[in-house]
Amino acid sequence: MNNFLKACTFAGMTAIAVSALTGSAVAAKPKNVYFIFTGYAYPYFAPMAEAVKQAAAHYPDMHIKIVNADNNASQEITDIKEAVAAGAQGIILNTIQESVTFAAKQAMQQGVPVVTIDRDVSNPSARVVFIGDSDVTLGREETAYGIKTLEKMNVPKPWHVAVLQGTLGASVSIDRLKGAMDVLQPLVKSGAVKIVLNQSADFATNEAQSIMSTELAKTGNIQLVVCANDAMALGAINALKAHGIASGSKTLVVGADAQPESLDAVREGTQLDTVTHSPFVEAYWAVEAMQNYLFGKVKPPAAKFPQGKVIIPMTLVTKANVAKIAAWGTPQEIPPLPYGKSRAFKVVPAQ
Amino acid sequence: MFGRPGSMRRPVGFLLASCIVASLLSPAFLSVRNFGAILTSSSFLVVAAVGEAFVIMLGMIDLGLESVLAAGGMFAAWLTVFHGVPAAPAVLLALCAGAGTGAAVGLLVTRGRIPSFIVTLSTYWGIRGVALLFNGGNYISPDSTTPPHPFGFGGLATNVGGVSTLILIAVAVVALGQIAISFTPIGSWVKTVGSNENAARSVGLSADAIKVAVFSVSGLLAALGGVMVTAWQHSIYPLTGQGDSLEAIAGVILGGIPFTGGRGSIVGAALGVLVIGVINDVIVLIGLPARYQYIFVACVLILAGLQARGGRWVK
Known part of the structure; x- marks a missing residue:
């Protein structure tokens, strides 16, 4: 009987050890990232949201939730606070107005990194990096x-x-x-x-x-x-x-x-x-920037990107070059983020 | 001289006075082209406001008008551009969808006993959400597909004898609405329910059926406004018409229909909407600096509101 009990205990402890090891070998739970954006008030932001979804598919270690702030800065402040309260581990913020700066700063102070996209907050300390145009x-x-x-x-x-x-x-x-x-x-x-x-x-x-x-x-x-x-x-x-x-x-x-x-x-x-000022490039770079920070604490080098501003390529489109430009200026291949761990992505332009 | 509260003399008088002041501020106001521009850009709101006028005459309110307008236009465009549905059935389906939405609102108000303010606030949000679904939050235009596919109902925004068809549609809708109010039993039913619902029920009127019908008409006309604006601007955005609900309500009140309902005219409501069109027109003609336009609108609306004063008690 004693031998039997010993054998059961040994088997049980082995099973527990194996499952613990197996559990840790399985990918850790994806990090919760919130993309809080202007919404669909202006046509430019629909392809941006679509691009974030597409970019997120390349990074399964991040789970990106898309939140529509309905072009309302007060709503966006509420969304930021609710995201932090809900356990967000990162926020990609499409700033509606600079009035959301304080909420972004509070999120940063609470350990939730913020990456701003398309429009910046008024204080660089309220975010890790800005991806956008001028x-x-x-x-x-x-x-x-x-x-x-x-x-x-x-x-x-x-x-x-x-x-x-x-x-x-x-x-x-x-x-x-x-x-x-x-x-x-x-x-x-x-x-x-x-x-x-x-x-x-x-x-x-x-x-x-x-x-x-x-x-x-x-x-x-x-x-x-x-x-x-x-x-x-x-x-x-x-x-x-x-x-x-x-x-x-x-x-x-x-x-x-x-x-x-x-x-x-x-x-x-x-x-x-x-x-x-392609919303696709902005979205892909913002997701990559968040990935770089969450999994490597990588920020854009200050010498090359003063105040952490990463400006995307902008092209003046005229009759001379319009044949080469796709909808919303989406390139066939998104260039890599110009710092950190990044790569190029082939995309399907938004309509 | 200006008539009792609710009389059409008031909005007519104010509109005439506005036009005189506008022409003094900018001589360009008094041109056929400018009147054409005002009437064309106001036509969609006039059509939608006719529906709102019926609702307010009932003593109710429809806050979801602008969302039904956008969704109606998006639906018609989605059917023609993405699914090749011919224009006539596509427009008809969009109008039916608008009417159906209105009917649902009416049923929630009558059977559900939910105040119209709450129900139509929910349609303001809910139908706005529906509008976003048609093309993933994107706008729809003939170029949304490859190869491009025209709307097919662009003919709604052409000219007949030098007059925009949009204006003709708006005039027809206002005329039909006024005939219904003034010369058919519909008018007395709506006004009776609006002024005293208990009395209306006691004389055998089915107040619930009347409310459902009125909200259906409001939804249908809002969808028609959406189809018209789609034809005019050759595209439709999910949030086209933002602010139109308030403007339509303001136009109806300025036109002499009180919030308490029970009286008023459709032509008055249309004139009230034109007052708003004149305000927007004058802002451009006098070159008012952009930052001051909201304050200007507020001041003129207060002035306009003075002519819409009711009796002793005002809510």
Whole structure:
């Protein structure tokens, strides 16, 4: 009997030891990461969310939960706090407004690393790294090409320019407007440009179309329409068409985002340019950046990326190069994150 | 001189006064082109506001209008672009979906005894969610497929004799709505239920059936507004029409229909919506700096609201 009991005990202890060893050899539970984003208010963010899902599939050691903050900064603050309370081990944050900075900082202080994407918080200590574009540069690029084209076409001055801003108070709107004004203001001072319209169309096609229709009812003498995004550019083009004005010859329209319809419009010549800042590149790099930090505490080297800002490649799209650009500027192969452990990914461009 | 509260003289008078002031601020206001621009851009909201007017006349409210508008447009576009459904049945299906949503709201209000504010707030969120499902959160346009596939109902946004078909549709909807209110038993049923539901039931009116029917009409007209805006802007976004619920309600109140219901006119509601269209138009024409536009809208709305004053007690 004693021998039997000894044998059972030995077998039991062996079983426990084997299962413990086996359990630890199995992959550890994936780390919970929250992607908190603007939501679907603007067309740009739908492909971003899709890209995060695609990128996450390459990293099974992270479980990424997508949270829609519905374009509401207060909601985003609540979402950040709830993510931390729910045990988030990382947050990829698509900042709606800088007002969420404090909540991001608190998350960092509570040991939850934050990677910001597309729009940054106002304090670098509130996040590990920022992956995104420079909206000021974007505004500058789209506008500068428009002005350069007017010059090349020998259009008599002063050039009448209409500016369609994005949502009032949104940092993206403010930055893109700043970029556009960096180009326009010196020309306004010299008398080469007259800004005949400067209104917010909320990044929306129908609002831009309404506002341009009203302006065109007043005057058709507009040489350049600067739109903070392609959705508004498309609305402006619709309005010009409805008023019998040839967009692309009599009036130039410029935009940003490389929205699919805008690429068609650039191809057709009704839109002069757009600027890519691929949501796919941003999303893949953000997921990789989170992976690097969670599993290796790797941050971007300060010398190469001051203040931890990693700016994605941006391309001015015109008729000359539009054939090479896919929807939303998505490259066929996402380049590797420019630091840490990373690789290139082949992707299917979003529609 | 301006009529009693709820009289159509008030919104007519205010709209005329607004137009006079607008033309003094910007001579460009008084042009056929500008009027065309105002009427065209307001047409979808006018159509949706007719439905809201019926609901408010009943003493209820529909907060989900803008979501049904967006989802209606998305549904019609999804059917034609992704599934090759011909335009006419696609539009019809979208209108039926809108009506069905409204009917569901009506049943929840009547059988479920849930206040319309809560039910339609839930449709505001829920139907907005449905709109996001059609194309993974993305917008839909003829270029959403390869090769591109046109909507097929773009003809809703052309011109007939120099007048936008969108304006003609809005006028037809307002006319039908006003005829229903003024010259058919529907009008007295709606107003009776709105002013005194118990009295309406005591004379044999089926208040519940009337409510379900009215919410169905509201849903159908919101979906029609969505189809119209889709044809106009050659695309539809899941969140197109954000803010339209409040604007429609504001237009209806400015047009003389009180929140308590029981009276008012459809033409008045349409004129109330046009007041909002004029405000947006003037902002552009006078070149108001963008940062001041919300304050300007608030001030003008208060002024507009003065003409919509009711009797002694105002909620």
